[in-house]
Amino acid sequence: xxxxxxxxxxxxxxxxxxxxxxxxxxxxxxxxxxxxxxxxxxxxxxxxxxxxxxxxxxxxxxxxxxxxxxxxxxxxxxxxxxxxxxxxxxxxxxxxxxxxxxxxxxxxxxxxxxxxxxxxxxxxxxxxxxxxxxxxxxxxxxxxxxxxxxxxxxxxxxxxxxxxxxxxxxxxxxxxxxxxxxxxxxxxxxxxxxxxxxxxxxxxxxxxxxxxxxxxxxxxxxxxxxxxxxxxxxxxxxxxxxxxxxxxxxxxxxxxxxxxxxxxxxxxxxxxxxxxxxxxxxxxxxxxxxxxxxxxxxxxxxxxxxxxxxxxxxxxxxxxxxxxxxxxxxxxxxxxxxxxxxxxxxxxxxxxxxxxxxxxxxxxxxxxxxxxxxxxxxxxxxxxxxxxxxxxxxxxxxxxxxxxxxxxxxxxxxxxxxxxxxxxxxxxxxxxxxxxxxxxxxxxxxxxxxxx
Amino acid sequence: xxxxxxxxxxxxxxxxxxxxxxxxxxxxxxxxxxxxxxxxxxxxxxxxxxxxxxxxxxxxxxxxxxxxxxxxxxxxxxxxxxxxxxxxxxxxxxxxxxxxxxxxxxxxxxxxxxxxxxxxxxxxxxxxxxxxxxxxxxxxxxxxxxxxxxxxxxxxxxxxxxxxxxxxxxxxxxxxxxxxxxxxxxxxxxxxxxxxxxxxxxxxxxxxxxxxxxxxxxxxxxxxxxxxxxxxxxxxxxxxxxxxxxxxxxxxxxxxxxxxxxxxxxxxxxxxxxxxxxxxxxxxxx
Numbered sequence: 001x002x003x004x005x006x007x008x009x010x011x012x013x014x015x016x017x018x019x020x021x022x023x024x025x026x027x028x029x030x031x032x033x034x035x036x037x038x039x040x041x042x043x044x045x046x047x048x049x050x051x052x053x054x055x056x057x058x059x060x061x062x063x064x065x066x067x068x069x070x071x072x073x074x075x076x077x078x079x080x081x082x083x084x085x086x087x088x089x090x091x092x093x094x095x096x097x098x099x100x101x102x103x104x105x106x107x108x109x110x111x112x113x114x115x116x117x118x119x120x121x122x123x124x125x126x127x128x129x130x131x132x133x134x135x136x137x138x139x140x141x142x143x144x145x146x147x148x149x150x151x152x153x154x155x156x157x158x159x160x161x162x163x164x165x166x167x168x169x170x171x172x173x174x175x176x177x178x179x180x181x182x183x184x185x186x187x188x189x190x191x192x193x194x195x196x197x198x199x200x201x202x203x204x205x206x207x208x209x210x211x212x213x214x215x216x217x218x219x220x221x222x223x224x225x226x227x228x229x230x231x232x233x234x235x236x237x238x239x240x241x242x243x244x245x246x247x248x249x250x251x252x253x254x255x256x257x258x259x260x261x262x263x264x265x266x267x268x269x270x271x272x273x274x275x276x277x278x279x280x281x282x283x284x285x286x287x288x289x290x291x292x293x294x295x296x297x298x299x300x301x302x303x304x305x306x307x308x309x310x311x312x313x314x315x316x317x318x319x320x321x322x323x324x325x326x327x328x329x330x331x332x333x334x335x336x337x338x339x340x341x342x343x344x345x346x347x348x349x350x351x352x353x354x355x356x357x358x359x360x361x362x363x364x365x366x367x368x369x370x371x372x373x374x375x376x377x378x379x380x381x382x383x384x385x386x387x388x389x390x391x392x393x394x395x396x397x398x399x400x401x402x403x404x405x406x407x408x409x410x411x412x413x414x415x416x417x418x419x420x421x422x423x424x425x426x427x428x429x430x431x432x433x434x435x436x437x438x439x440x441x442x443x444x445x446x447x448x449x450x451x452x
Numbered sequence: 453x454x455x456x457x458x459x460x461x462x463x464x465x466x467x468x469x470x471x472x473x474x475x476x477x478x479x480x481x482x483x484x485x486x487x488x489x490x491x492x493x494x495x496x497x498x499x500x501x502x503x504x505x506x507x508x509x510x511x512x513x514x515x516x517x518x519x520x521x522x523x524x525x526x527x528x529x530x531x532x533x534x535x536x537x538x539x540x541x542x543x544x545x546x547x548x549x550x551x552x553x554x555x556x557x558x559x560x561x562x563x564x565x566x567x568x569x570x571x572x573x574x575x576x577x578x579x580x581x582x583x584x585x586x587x588x589x590x591x592x593x594x595x596x597x598x599x600x601x602x603x604x605x606x607x608x609x610x611x612x613x614x615x616x617x618x619x620x621x622x623x624x625x626x627x628x629x630x631x632x633x634x635x636x637x638x639x640x641x642x643x644x645x646x647x648x649x650x651x652x653x654x655x656x657x658x659x660x661x662x663x664x665x666x667x668x669x670x671x672x673x674x675x676x677x678x679x680x681x682x683x684x685x686x687x688x689x690x691x692x693x694x695x696x697x698x699x700x701x702x703x704x705x706x707x708x709x710x711x712x713x714x715x716x717x718x719x720x721x722x723x724x725x726x727x728x729x730x731x732x733x734x735x736x737x738x
Contacts, residue, residue, distance in 0.1 A: 002521075008551050016540065216535025220596070223502040223529040224552040226521065434504065436533075447466065 005225045006233045013208070013237025018244065027245055031252035039260050053126060056096045058084045061105040061112045067137040074126060076100075088117055098122055100130065110142050182309040183399040184372040190318070191368030191396035194326050198391065199361060201242045202333040206350065208234055209341030209433070218433050227430040232422075235334045239327065318398050321407055328414045329391025332421055333361060339425035342432030343440040353442065364389035368396035375400035385410050387417035424449060454513070455480040455604060455635045456501060461510035463496055470496040472659040473510070478637065478652070483630055485650035485667070486639040487726075489734050492656045494639050495532070498606055501637070502529050515603075525554040528602035532609045532639070534593050536581045543577035546596050553600040560599065567595045571621070586613055594622060598629060605629060605636040611645060623649070643726040647671075653726075655733055662733050671723040674732065682717040683709055690714075693722065 017023055052072065056079040059065040068076040077096070079087060084101045091099060098118035105112050114134050116127065143151060209231075212218045221230055340353045367383045374380060375397050384394040384402075390410045394402070431448035432440065456478040463471040471493045478484040488494045499505040501512060503524050512519040514526075537545055543564065550560035568574045571591050581589060590613045598605065610626070611619045626649065630636055638650060646653060647667065654664035663670060679702070682691045694705065706716060 005552060008548070012548050211537075215538055216531070216533040217537055218535065219504070219531040219533065220529065220535060220549065220593075221552070222504045223527065223531075224524060224549065227504075434499070451465070 001226060001229050001232070005229045006236070009225065009230060009233025010237040010240065013234050014240050017204075017238070017241045023241070023245070027248050028252065031249050031256055034249070034253045035256035035260065038257055053097045053122075054095060055116075055130075056082075056087050056091075056094070056099040057102070058082060058087065058099065059102045061102050063105065063141050064102045064112075064114075064134055064137045067133050067140070068130075069133075074129075091117075091119060102134070105141070110138070110145060112138065186313065186318075186399040187372045187375075187396045188369065190322065190398060191365065191371070191392050194322070194329060194395050195361065195365040195368070195392050197242055197246070197326060198330050198333050199358075201238050201330060202337040202361075204241075205235055205238050205334040206337035206341040206354070207347065208238070209338050209429075210344060210347055210350070213342065213433055213436075214345055222433065227433060228426045231335070231338050231426055231429050235331065235338060238334065239330055242330070313399060314401075317404075317407075318395075321398055321411075322395060324411055325391040325395055325414070328411065328418050331418045332387065332391070332414065333357065335418070335422045335425035339428040339432065339445065342429040343435070343445055345436065349439060353440070353445075356442070360388035361392075364392035368392045371396045372400070381406075385413060387414045390414055427451075453480050453516075454478060455515055456637075457513035458497070458501075459511050459513065461497065461500060461507045461512070463493075463500060463505065463507050469659045471500070471507070471656075474656065474659075474661045475510075476654050476661065476664055478635060480635050481630065481633055482651040483626070483636045483638055483649050485646045485653035486637055486656070487641075487643075487646065487653055487730060488656035488662075493659045494656055495608070497656065498529070498531075498608065498637070498639060501604075501606065502527060525600065526603045527606060528553075528597040528600065528604070529606045530593060530597040530608060530610060532612075534590060534613070536589060536593060536596075538580070538582040540581060541577070542579050542581060542584070542592055545581065546592065546599065549596045550599050553602075555600050563599050563601075564595065567599055571595065587615060587618055590614060591618065594625070598625075601634075603634060605634050606639075607636065608639045609641070610638065611640070611642060643730060646726050655730065657734050667726070668723075670729065671726065672721075674729045675722060675724050678722045679705075679719060680722050681705075681709070681719050683714040684717060685712070685714040689717065 053074045055074060055076050057065050057068065057076050059078070059080045062080075065076070065078055065080065070076050079099075084099060087094065087096070087099045091097075097120070098116050100116045101114065103113040112134075116122065116130065143155070148154075212221065225233075336357045337354070340350060340357060343353060344350050364383070367380065367389055371380045371383070371393055380393060380397060383389045384397050384406070391414065394407065394410050398407075428445050428448050431451055432445070435444075454477040456476070458474055458476040460473045460475055461471050462469075462473055474493070474497060486494050486497065496505060500507050501519075503519065503521060514523045540548075546564050547557065547560050550564065551557060555563070565574075568577065573588070573591060576584065576588070576592070581592070584592065594610070597607070605626075607626070610622055614622060623645070626636060626638075638646070640646060650667050652664070652666050653670065655662040665673075676695070678693050678695050680691065680693055682689065684690070702719065706719060709716060
């Protein structure tokens with residue numbers, strides 16, 4: 001093979017694709033969507049916190065109002081001396097968002113009824129919270145009715161509030177705070193990314209091969225360069241497009257979030273700033289400090305654990321493995337897609353031929369989804385070794401910690417398979433691209449394979 | 453000297469034999485007609501010379517040495533099924549194909565500009581191929597075939613798709629390239645252009661070489677030795693077909709007419725049309 005020719009082919013494949021409108025659109029739209037997925041929930045939380053709700057309480061039982069706690073999101077006003085219906089009709093004029101009615105206590109059944117009325121629907125959060133206050137009040141009332149001495153103290157004494165903190169220990173015996181939800185998320189994201197990239201850009205290679213065959217430019221091309229040079233030039237060119245797109249997605253997503261952050265205020269980006277991560281990380285190492293943070297504010301505590309978990313992931317290992325497995329997995333599937341593209345003249349004819357190629361890819365993806373349930377189970381282990389599923393499943397296993405020898409072994413098996421299949425595909429491709437007029441089947445491909 | 457020498461070239465696809473011990477010589481600086489009915493094996497032979505297909509046995513000698521991959525840079529090939537990337541700009545595409553033939557980007561640019569001017573299509577450089585008509589695309593295709601100054605040009609049905617005016621432009625370009633020293637293989641079913649352009653031909657039928665040699669030699673060989681004589685006498689103008697058997701020399705024949713008081717208008721050897729030879733050979737083969 002002539003490197004110079006492959007270089008010229010790569011250049012054309014790359015520039016032609018990168019200059020396309022569809023490339024530019026997806027390159028800019030996807031980060032925008034990703035950034036929105038991040039920014040919108042933050043904005044919603046910020047906005048809902050800003051607006052305080054005023055609730056008028058008509059408590060005819062006399063036991064509920066004292067338990068209602070006003071805070072920065074909701075203020076409860078005692079209107080027990082007023083008529084509910086009169087408040088209902090002039091809710092807005094009085095400046096209330098809702099009116100809460102508590103019926104007189106039914107002392108026999110030790111129960112009461114309650115209802116809340118508002119003009120705009122109340123948030124789920126607020127109605128749940130109020131419901132909890134009412135139930136607490138009734139429970140306290142019922143407990144008190146047993147008239148057991150010192151019961152409150154006893155109850156206070158038996159109350160337990162224990163949080164299960166999970167740690168992982170690495171090969172060096174270093175412990176780190178971990179949150180399995182984060183691992184699952186990362187695992188799903190990695191598996192999905194590599195699946196989508198292989199399917200998307202493998203398909204691109206196939207269409208490119210079909211395009212050359214359908215437009216008949218192929219015969220001119222192979223009179224100048226070898227068919228194998230053409231095939232590998234195309235596969236590498238498209239791989240570079242994929243890499244470019246991926247890098248642009250990452251950079252643009254961060255840029256958009258940062259840009260939105262500077263406009264909307266620091267709060268939006270505080271979640272991703274490295275300082276926050278460092279602070280939380282250092283808190284994680286001092287265990288008592290950690291507990292106090294968790295105790296002080298539940299939400300912030302969870303967030304801290306997520307950040308700490310992220311920080312303790314072997315990021316460099318994951319990135320390197322992602323690149324290696326993506327490139328090898330893509331090479332494996334792209335060369336098979338190229339062989340299939342060479343056998344047909346239109347995109348429509350591919351469906352039957354490409355099934356044996358897309359099915360293992362999909363199996364790999366499905367196995368990757370389930371791998372978080374049992375990242376070290378037999379089936380997951382073997383799926384991460386078998387070359388057709390390994391690029392996806394191995395990446396999905398990575399966040400849960402995989403021995404380095406397993407990664408190296410899997411990559412080596414994959415590499416050997418890539419070389420074998422690239423060679424086989426090139427043989428089919430060479431013959432296929434010059435076959436016109438007849439719909440090819442797998443039998444034909446097998447025949448071409450054995451031709452010299 | 454032969455630029456291309458095919459030595460007992462054999463090619464089969466599975467059971468099907470596409471070429472059976474075909475041996476040919478194509479002399480440098482000539483136009484060589486490659487003839488044969490559809491499916492005879494012409495395209496396979498062309499692809500073997502282009503190194504698109506590898507023969508099962510036999511070899512191709514190019515310019516005195518066994519042909520190698522680097523020799524394809526000296527070949528320009530216009531296949532019968534024309535093709536360019538539809539979504540690519542004309543200039544960009546021509547540059548790409550020229551670079552694949554080993555030209556530097558600067559050379560390619562300079563040469564292409566010259567050709568675009570020669571064909572009067574400077575304005576098409578930035579156009580996409582899909583915006584061109586079939587004839588326009590053919591012109592671009594011709595340019596991409598010859599831009600790298602190939603010493604061997606392989607043209608498969610070069611005139612199909614051209615209107616008479618443009619076909620004539622291409623014909624002149626082919627002759628001009630021949631004068632500049634290029635060797636040209638012309639594969640066509642148009643026997644008139646074979647008679648007009650080709651120095652030598654080879655006829656392939658059913659994977660086998662049927663005949664090869666100079667066009668005039670072959671026409672003479674397959675002629676029925678007849679001459680056409682036109683003369684005028686008192687009754688007016690006459691045309692007679694005379695068989696030219698070895699016995700009476702032209703001088704004697706003419707003398708007998710002159711002695712009868714006729715005026716000779718023309719006397720010429722009747723050559724069979726290539727078309728008839730083609731049909732005769734292909735049918736006789738069946």
